Amino acid sequence: MVLDKRVYSPWTAALDRFVSEKHVSSSGGETDVCVLATVLGAIDRGLRVVLVTDALCSSADSTHDALMELYLNRFSEQIEASTTAEGGGTVAVK
Template structure:
């Protein structure tokens, strides 16, 4: 595996913190609960709290009821009918309570698919803030984080994955994706601890 750490140097003023889908929907008591969610919250809170005005939280929004959704998403919500909005209720899509206090100034971006890039709003934000680096936390490493990372790579952003602030519901695919990120995208993706990010993001 490639070397860990900020191998391309300190983080500049044009960084943003992209926190992926840290919502109640993925917490205890819900069908899609991430076992690691509570464990990764403290480093995510530390990064968001240090730069709330440079933090953007994405939220995954399910369809209202089964039978909705385009193409394969329709089949997806027939399989996962218990996580439609009529089943889980509107509070489920809210950010985790520990993170809501950072908004504002942190921004919330809603999405209806895995990637936050499809609607163009994130592109506008990146251009307006002159972003050159995305520090990425949240979940899942192998689903929505994957879509977020690849979109950032395609846009030429330096991507820093915070290793102790990422979670998945499956250890094996989390590990596989971390290996993929660092071995196949080593010029574009770095992996660093939250402590190192905080120490090098002024």
């Protein structure tokens, strides 16, 4: 299923309905854009968030490192970390 959007955040009314009805996972790859918008929206909605640390990237190492620090320290109660070897998805929203 493809849900079109015109903003960084994936959290449209259609995605909210789809996630709640189907209990699906979502994924993103760029630490400081798509993943940031997805993570903050998922936290706001009380959803489980798992970041797969070796599957994330950014166009700038400094912003990637800063966001990883934020995710894993400031949001340590809301975000879990995993690796691809451990079987995680990029951002799992359940």
